[in-house]
Amino acid sequence: MSLTRTNLAKTIKKQYFFKLKANITSFTLLIGVQLLALLFSLGGVASSSFGSSSIRLNTQYYTADIVIIFTLIWAFVMAITITTKPHRDLDFTFVTNRLSSSFANILYLLTVSIVGSMMAILSDNLLRVIIYTFLDKQFYSSTMGLQEFIMGISITSFYVLMVCSIGYFVGTLVQISSLFTILLPALFFGSLFLRPSMDEKPIITNAFEYYLLESSLTLFIVKIVITTALFFTISTSILNRMEVRQ
Template sequence: MMSLANVSLMETVKKQFQFKMKAYIDAFSSLVGIQFIAILFSLAGNGGSSGGSSSGFIFHIKNYSADLVIVFTFIWILVTSITITTKPYRNQEFTFVTNRLSSSLSNIFFLLAASILGAITAVMSRFLIQCIAYFLFKEQLYATPLVTSEIMIGIVASLLYIFWISSIGYFIGALVQVHKMFAVLVPVIVVGSLFYDGFMQRDATLIGLFQFYFFESSLALFAIKVLVTTALFYLASMSILNRMEVRR
C-alpha cells in the first residue's frame, strides 16, 4: 500500500521561511556592516556643523541622529530584495517541495522579517551614536527626552518605508529575471524621466511621488498608502515569477 502526505501551502511556506532565515544569514551580516558604516558617517554630525561666538565663548553645534543609518538601511533592503530573486538563490529552494507561489510568499515573509530588524536597529542606533559622541568624543549633548510612544512611531514609520522599498526591489528583481535588459532599462527610465521633466520645465514626476508618500502628516493614511502600494508591487512580482518556468 502507498500513502501520500499532503503538505499544505502554509506549511511549505513556513519551512522555506525558516530555511531562508538561516541560509540568508549573509544578508543580516551585511546589514550590520552597512549600518556600522552609516554610524561612522553620522558621528560627523548630520547636516554638517555650525558654530559661533557670544560673550567671549566659542561654540560648535552638531546634530546627531539616525537619519543616515535609516537611509543606508533603505539601500540595503533594496539590494537584498533584488538579490533573492536571482537564480542562485532560487535554486537553493529545490530541496523542498515547492512552487513559485510558496517561494514568493516565503521571500515576502523573509523581507518582512528583515525589514522589522532593519527598522529597529536603525532607529535605536541614534542612542548608540549619542553614546559614542558623549563617551569617546567628550561631546556635551542636549537632547529632548523621548517617550516610548515616539520611539515606536519612529520604528513603525521606518518599517513601512523599508518594507515598501523591499517590494520595489523585489519587483525590479522579478523583471530582471524575465529579461536581463530590465537591469539597464529600469535605471534608464528613472534617470530619463528626471531629464525629460527638466527639459519640459515641469516638476519631476518622481519628486511628486516622493512627496505623495514622504510628506504625509497622518500616520494612518501614510500606512494605508504604503501598504496598498507594497501589496500591488508584490502581487505584480508574484504574477511575473509565476509565469516563469519552474527551473531554468
C-alpha cells in the same frame, strides 16, 4: 510520485525558515552598512549658524537618518538578491510551487524589514553615546520616549517593507529579461534629469515626497500598504507564470 502530503501553509512555513537560515549572512552586511552610516553620521546631518554683534552660535544636528537610508538601500539590494536564479533554485529542494515560494519570500522580507528597522532605530542611541563619549560633552539630547521608539520602528518598518516590495519587483523584472538591468538604472538616473521644466523637481523626487511629506499617519499607512501590496502582487503574478527552474 511523492507519498508525502503537504499543504500550502506548511510549505510556506518550511521555506520561510529555510530562507531565514540560508540568508542569515545578509545581516553581516546590514551591520557593516549601519556601522558605515554611523561613521558618516558623526559629522552631523545638518547645521545652522546664527550671529549678532555679541554672539556667534553654530549648531550641529545629529540623527540616525543616514543609518535608516542605508538600511533602506540594503533592504532593496536584499529583495533583488532573493529573486535571483541561485536563490530561486534553492526553493526546489522542497515540494513547492511559485506561489509558496513568493509567500515565503514576502514573509522573509517582512522579517528583514522589522529586524533592520529595530537595529536602525536603536543605532540612534549608539550614535548619541559615541558623540557624548568621544566628541563633545556639551551635547543637547533628549531620550526617545517609548511611544516615539515604537513609532520609529513601526514607520521605519513600513518604509523598509515598501522598498523591499519595489526591490522584489525590480528583481522579478530582471528575471524576465536581463534587458531590465540596463533599462531600470537608465530610467532611474534619466528621471533625475527628465522634468517638465527647469524649475520643477525631477519625477523621482516627487515620488519620494509623496511618502516623506505625508503628515497624517493613517494616510501614510494606507499609501504604503497599497504600494507594497501592489508591487508584491504584480511580482508574485509574474513569477507565478514563469516556467519551473526558468
